[in-house]
Amino acid sequence: MTDAAATAGTGVTPSLVGRRVQVKVPATSANLGPGFDTLGLALAHYDELEVSVPDAPVLEIEVHGVGAGEVPLDASHLVVRAIAHTFERAGVPLPALKLVAHNRIPHGRGLGSSGAAIVAGVMAARGLLEGVVDFTPDDLLEIATELEGHPDNVAPALFGGLTIAWVTPEGPRHKKLMVHRGVSPLVLVPEHEMSTALARSLQPESVPHEDAVFNVSRSALLVAALIQSPELLLQATEDKLHQHYRAEAMPETDRLIRALRAAGHPAVVSGAGPSILVLASDPSERADAIALVEAAADTEWQALPLAVDFKGATVVNAER
Template sequence: MAGALPEQELAEAPGIAGRSILVKVPATSANLGPGFDTLGLALAQYDELEVSVIDAGLEIEVHGVGAGEVPLDDSHLVVRAAAHSFARAGYALPPIRLVARNTIPHGRGLGSSGAAIVAGVMIAKGLLEGIVEFDADRLLELATELEGHPDNVAPALFGGLTIAWTTPEGPRHKKLIVHRGVSPLVLVPEHEMSTALARSLQPEQVPHEDAVFNVSRSALLVAALIQSPELLLAATEDKLHQNYRAQAMPETDALIRALRAAGHPAVVSGAGPSILVLASDPAERAEAAALVAERAETAWQALPLAVDFKGATVHAA
């Protein structure tokens, strides 16, 4: 925790005894094809958490996704992120009761770890309201310190389509409003994918022409998403990461190829193995879901989701 005070020097935050807050964080899809480690989209699928300051200890309940699987102690990612954010403000995380109701699938490329980190940062923002000011840059900085890169946490924090980049002064973002015709479809398989494994399949260097190709498609993708959805099929072409990762998720790769051959703008969602289809209207979205139901060798869940425009929220319970 760069910049935090040593644990024994952390003060108790004044005046937060008895505070109770509600936090809501959306799922995200990063990369969107060519926008590797840069572009992200917030989706209307949420983890919701209720957090109360209690007299002593740490109490955690998890319902829905992750119940019976995630740790129920201070190693829980949401708690770690909250403690990190408190420490960076010079305070110790108080005793809390955390009740999480999760719907974001784990290990499927939909930003579940980023959502957990953002939830922890928002817990600090909510419980320290009136004591510490967390502006947008500060929230993104804290979340990126834990996630390692801002492409998932930026849309989770701010909603919509985000472009994220890093500077010597820290991570930055630009939020854009997605064209109302864009109709996302997320296709979720039963199996998981390790982000670390997916990243390990990336080459250290790529051909110059592939880099130029992706620069052009990334620029086109921004235009397609905010203004010209009819360009989404061409705009979602990629040569930097999806082909290299295909060997680790062959069914994902086969379905994306089938979808794209049928004219649907399909990409790997984040590190996979889920698929994101950026359809230009609800009818196209339904056609893409039907194609996957017909072609898939294993069970895939089709989630027709809206774009989330708010991002993470926190308010008093």
């Protein structure tokens, strides 16, 4: 992270009043079966926001779509918190803000809505501070991870594609990979939510050695299946580390995943759930999976046939 104003010799932060940025952030699905807290996939389903610095020294927030009437409209709003944290890390005073959010990513469904909000705030701050402070990709990932707690959702939201995320003594790191064009993701979203904290509380402190070895093999196979050999996705999405421990908290998700996998569909819990991610190998397989769920589900599930997002979060400066 570098201070461009100081580098230019002024040492003074210019006024940000009138700056306006537009941010677009994809949904994500973490874990992908065996890649617990490591693998994540960006999906072409977006939250879009406009953030500006008004003349009046007040905070103004509008939320449209998902979360309207539910999320806070003050400084505790997660996007605003992420903007404030990024400004603090950059050593720049936080100005007044106007935020207009158009949310499409479902909340509490395992599609990375909190990670997307954090990334939206980090990217908005980056755009507002353009020419004042420069951020590297590692800076962005580190700041987002500080707020999210782990990088598996924020990495694909930031960078797109399939990401492998890990943590070093120097901070979180990632590797972005391009997904095979034959992979056709399908997300099945139920009406009910799932608490990520509750899902994590169901994880045991330790797992059997053979289960750990099993997941290491499947995680390695999953990377190969997603980038090169989609025909291996059913075997590659097998997991023994987390999904069955969480099954009691989302019985219908578990039952439908079992039915889908028995029919040959590579279905997994999306993130902490309760949504289901099917990593189909072609569009016709997605249609078959949708038909199976419609016939077998006890409650209503929304089917979202999605593409893989390859860009990640974007920010565009649109000053008045």
